[in-house]
Amino acid sequence: MPELPEVEVVRRALEPFLVGRVPLSFRVSGKKMREDVPAAVLADALAGRPVAAVRRRAKYLIVEVEGARALVIHLGMSGRLALLDSAAPGDRHDHLAIAFDDGRELRFNDARRFGRVGVHYLSAPGGVPEFLAGLGPEPLERGFDGAVLRAAIGARRTPIKTLLLDQNVVAGVGNIYAVEALFRAGVRPDRPAASLSAPEADALARAIKTVLRASIRQGGTTLRDHRIPDGSEGRFARKLLVYGRAGQPCPNCGRALSFVRQSGRATCFCAGCQS
DNA sequence: ATATTCCCCTGGAAGC
DNA sequence: TGCTTCCAGGGGAATA
Numbered sequence: 001m002p003e004l005p006e007v008e009v010v011r012r013a014l015e016p017f018l019v020g021r022v023p024l025s026f027r028v029s030g031k032k033m034r035e036d037v038p039a040a041v042l043a044d045a046l047a048g049r050p051v052a053a054v055r056r057r058a059k060y061l062i063v064e065v066e067g068a069r070a071l072v073i074h075l076g077m078s079g080r081l082a083l084l085d086s087a088a089p090g091d092r093h094d095h096l097a098i099a100f101d102d103g104r105e106l107r108f109n110d111a112r113r114f115g116r117v118g119v120h121y122l123s124a125p126g127g128v129p130e131f132l133a134g135l136g137p138e139p140l141e142r143g144f145d146g147a148v149l150r151a152a153i154g155a156r157r158t159p160i161k162t163l164l165l166d167q168n169v170v171a172g173v174g175n176i177y178a179v180e181a182l183f184r185a186g187v188r189p190d191r192p193a194a195s196l197s198a199p200e201a202d203a204l205a206r207a208i209k210t211v212l213r214a215s216i217r218q219g220g221t222t223l224r225d226h227r228i229p230d231g232s233e234g235r236f237a238r239k240l241l242v243y244g245r246a247g248q249p250c251p252n253c254g255r256a257l258s259f260v261r262q263s264g265r266a267t268c269f270c271a272g273c274q275s
Numbered sequence: 276a277t278a279t280t281c282c283c284c285t286g287g288a289a290g291c
Numbered sequence: 292t293g294c295t296t297c298c299a300g301g302g303g304a305a306t307a
Contacts, residue, residue: 002300034283034302059301077300078285093285112284114301158278167302174300223300224287263279266299 002075004139004172005215006226006234007059010081013229014106015054017083018063022050022101029095034076035116036095045069045119057128058135058171068122071098072129076114078225082107111225135171139208146202153193153201160196160204161189162263173208175265176221176243181207183242188274189267190260214239242268 002010026042049065056062061081063071073081086105090097096108096117108117120129136152137144152169153160163169164178173181182189184207187200196204220226220234223244227233241251246259250270257268 006300032283074301076284076302110284111286112299112301114283116302156277162278165301176300221300225300264281265301 002059002077002079002226003174003177003221004056004059005177005212005236006220007056007061007075007172008140008216009220009228009234010075011054011056011061014061014063014081014083017104018051018054018100018106020050023047023065023098024101025099027097027099031095031113033095033110033113033115033117034074035118037117037119041119042071042096042098045121046071052125055128057132057138058167059174060132062128064122064125066125068125068127070120070122070129072116072118072120073108074116076110076112076116078112079108079110079115080225080227081229082109082227082231083229134168136167136169138171139173139205140212144205144209146198146200146205149205150196150198150201153196155194157192157194159190159262160187160193161267162265163193164208165265170208172212176223176240177208177211177215179243179267179269180211180241183269183274184211186274188271189262189269242270244268 023046026039028039046065049067052066053064059074061073084105084107086099086103091109093109093111094107095110098106137148161178161182164173185204187204215221215236218234218236219228221236222233223237242257246257246268248257250257250273253272255270255272258271260267
């Protein structure tokens with residue numbers, strides 16, 4: 001589910017409800033996730049400290065509390081966050097519940113348990129945890145363009161689509177939006193990354209920004225798991241041009257869309273429109 | 276250093 | 292209907 005747009009949609013939905021709220025108590029499932037943390041550790045670090053900010057870096061959600069410390073959440077493949085009345089019924093895949101001072105709970109539900117939950121101390125308020133320092137540029141921040149993209153690529157000849165999935169090259173792009181951006185930019189996914197010309201890199205950077213912004217406006221892409229914290233689904237799936245459409249006609253030229261697997265991840269593209 | 280493959284886990288869809 | 296196989300938005304470790 002969660003690539004940059006989905007995490008950003010969740011962030012925007014949570015921010016107005018969480019900032020200023022005070023986390024009081026924590027419950028965990030005790031099930032093993034990619035990263036998990038005992039309730040006592042959460043309470044020691046976070047309890048009683050008002051939420052100062054809800055930020056995002058790449059696909060990580062950063063809930064900072066006063067005192068320069070943060071709850072860091074990664075939704076993995078199937079993670080959902082919901083803000084519910086504390087009396088609301090739970091689910092077998094709830095792995096964390098945080099009770100706030102307004103009687104509501106933030107619940108993290110994750111069937112596949114590829115998600116991560118951690119507590120991190122920041123060097124200063126407003127900072128980003130040290131373990132995220134190596135991430136690539138944020139594509140929706142000022143200054144992201146073809147030149148920045150080419151600098152991030154360097155001399156690497158790995159297929160461009162594989163590189164777009166590398167969070168240390170561009171932060172937040174996942175399989176859906178890599179495929180969509182390459183189609184919109186007219187660039188074949190198997191092109192050696194360093195072979196992109198300056199105009200091609202410009203087009204790709206623009207396409208990345210365009211598709212991410214468009215998806216955020218639609219609430220993200222719900223294929224199955226993604227939910228906005230109020231429980232509703234994102235509406236961008238119907239706007240996808242090529243993802244998941246191998247064999248169907250290209251929306252641009254009508255030719256059947258091709259399918260290849262690149263380092264284990266499904267890729268579709270139009271052999272006529274992308275070069 | 277770089278490039279695939281495997282694996283973590285559940286559940287939904289498709290095939291037989 | 293029921294069982295089996297395959298596949299999925301991520302990403303990190305292990306392996307060439």
